[in-house]
Amino acid sequence: xxxxVILTGAGISAESGLGTFRDEGGLWAQHxxxxxxxxxxxxxxxxxxxxxxxxxxxxxxxxxxxxxHTALARLQRHWPGEVVLVTQNVDSLHEAGGARNxxxxxxxxxxALCAACGHRWAAPPEMTVGQPCPACAAPTGRPDVxxxxxxxxxxxxxxxHLAEAGIFAAIGTSGQVYPAAAFVHEAAMAGARTVxxxxxxxxxxxxxxxxxxxxxxxxxxxxxxxxxAG
Numbered sequence: 001x002x003x004x005v006i007l008t009g010a011g012i013s014a015e016s017g018l019g020t021f022r023d024e025g026g027l028w029a030q031h032x033x034x035x036x037x038x039x040x041x042x043x044x045x046x047x048x049x050x051x052x053x054x055x056x057x058x059x060x061x062x063x064x065x066x067x068x069h070t071a072l073a074r075l076q077r078h079w080p081g082e083v084v085l086v087t088q089n090v091d092s093l094h095e096a097g098g099a100r101n102x103x104x105x106x107x108x109x110x111x112a113l114c115a116a117c118g119h120r121w122a123a124p125p126e127m128t129v130g131q132p133c134p135a136c137a138a139p140t141g142r143p144d145v146x147x148x149x150x151x152x153x154x155x156x157x158x159x160x161h162l163a164e165a166g167i168f169a170a171i172g173t174s175g176q177v178y179p180a181a182a183f184v185h186e187a188a189m190a191g192a193r194t195v196x197x198x199x200x201x202x203x204x205x206x207x208x209x210x211x212x213x214x215x216x217x218x219x220x221x222x223x224x225x226x227x228x229a230g
Contacts, residue, residue, distance in 0.1 A: 003161065004075070005187060007088070007169070007173060009171070010089060010174075011171065013093055014216075016065065017059075018063050018093075036048065037145075040149075041147075053145070061125075063091060066217050067220070068221065069093050069096070072224065073098030076100060081166075084161045086105055086183075088106050090106055104153065108145070109143065109145065110123055111145075113144035119133050123143065162186040166192055168184060168187030168188075168192040168194045170198075171196075171198070174203065175196075181204055184208060185207060188207070194208045195212065197214075197223060200213065
């Protein structure tokens, strides 16, 4: 049975109350990306960056998975082939919705990372400047999220999965952030059928075989139902 590879972005979590980069009035709107989502920003003002991610961590902990998250978990359980979930999101809503083995290419708010030795551990609810590493004791703890200018995680595995995909879907993504924006081309070259599910067409919508528009909580369950019905 065909392997399905699914890329999810901020749009799938928006209906759970987690804002996207482009939402007015949200956490992101209050800060410049250069200040809170780059290594240089962390070097300049680690207290600001920790405060920003502490707030995001609190917000994410209160969020509940929505019908789109649970539908993808259902697809994983019932599809006779492999269903690989790759997400750009740093929340844990896929896992909370029942999904397994999610590849978090941009890291996770639930994790902490030592900038000195690379050790990872579960982040406390509130991280502080000089957070000591449990492994090497260096005061260099930071959120385990991938910032702009850093290499996303799991790229070798993701490209291997894309090369084997029979179906590739992008859900709730802007199509503006690379390398994820190029995944549709990788999958298409491997012969996959490609579909975008989004509230509005992404900047790369013309690269997909099919585009399904509407709220993720409506379009994703319907798409999963269609797949499982054969």
